[in-house]
Structure formats: structure tokens, C-alpha cells
Amino acid sequence: QVQLEESGPGLVKPSETLSLSCAVSGHSISSAYYWGWIRQPPGKGLEWIGSIYQSGTAHYNPSLKSRVTISVDTSENQFSLKLSSVTAADTAVYYCARHKSPYYGSPAIDYWGQGTLVTVSS
């Protein structure tokens, strides 16, 4: 059974960098899947942030691309998110997730972490 678990600070100051990690268990991160991040502001809808493949090739939502970095650590079976220059608008529950390759098959998001709330406030 694939399990994903987010970890990281729950409070980040404005203008600083938000950093989260996602530990994957029950599945090798080096398999033919993509690993991504999605966020959800309190009481609002879902926003896809970006995804990464085991090779380290990452793809980002164009609206966040200038501030986002996603990286993968195959030795630790985990991947990470960094979002720079945060503001209150970045306050959200952040989910890590898995999906198939968007280049063939159906890349719907089939496994999600439980989510972690990150609040941006001084």
C-alpha cells in the first residue's frame, strides 16, 4: 500500500521560503511515476503546484513557476517542495501526491498524503 506523509514547519514568515518534504513508503520513488504537490487554501479549491520524475525532471504550474522548486531524493525515497517569497496568499493545506506519466496513460492523481497546513504569518 502506497503511503505519503508530508512534514515541515506549520508556520512561515512572510517573504521567507516554505519548505516541505514528502516521505513515500510502500513504493519506490524510482518507479515510473511522477510525484507532485497540490495545495488548498482554507475553505477553497485545489491548485496543482508541480510534479517531478525520478530523473529529477520537474514541471511547474506556470503561475507559481518563478517561486517553486521541487526536488527528489531517491536514496531517502522522498521528495521536497520549496516555495520562496511567501505571502499570506500561500497559506494552505499542502498535499503531496502520486500520478502516472502525463506522456502516456492517464495521469490522474491516485495517491495523496493526508496534507499539512502551512500558515504564512509574522
Place this chain on the structure above:
Amino acid sequence: EIVMTQSPATLSVSPGERATLSCRASQTVSSNLAWYQQKPGQAPRLLIYGAITRATDIPARFSGSGSGTEFTLTISSLQSEDFAVYYCQQYHNWPSWTFGQGTKVEIK
């Protein structure tokens, strides 16, 4: 960016009744559409992918239809555990995936 518009925002349905949720794309997404269910305090759960294919372990009362720009999620006979928020998502335009704003299915 492809904008996904869901309607209605809230759907009030009695248990045992049929629920029909709509999702419209601002441009064609072919059949590259998924539906997710989210309950309070939980992560979304994949229900439907490829517009019509049920995900693993999803009951047969959930069905998806449509292609191009118009999509429907139907729950044939609502059970108590089906009251939740439902989101559609297009994965046609990589890497600019977008979600609808959600439809809340509540008890009438």
C-alpha cells in the same frame, strides 16, 4: 490556462436519490478528466479518470460521462458516505493542470 467550471456550487439531495454534477472546460480537454471526492479534513480521493473509468475500489453507483468540454459525474443512489465535495480536474494541458471550484453535495 484551461478554466474548469463546476455546477451547481451546492447540490441538496436526499439519501437514495440520484445526483448529477456538471463540469465544463473552457476549451477541449478530450477525455483527459478526473473526478475526486473530498470529505472534511481528508485528502481528495480519485473516483473517475479518463472521464468514464472508475478508479480501484470505487462503487458502481459512481459513473462519469462526457468528452471535449462537457462532463458529468452521476451518483445513482446517494449513500450517507457520499455527502462530500466533488472536484473535476483536467490533465489535458500539461503542465498546466487545473481543477474546478468544487460541488458540495449536502443532505436535503
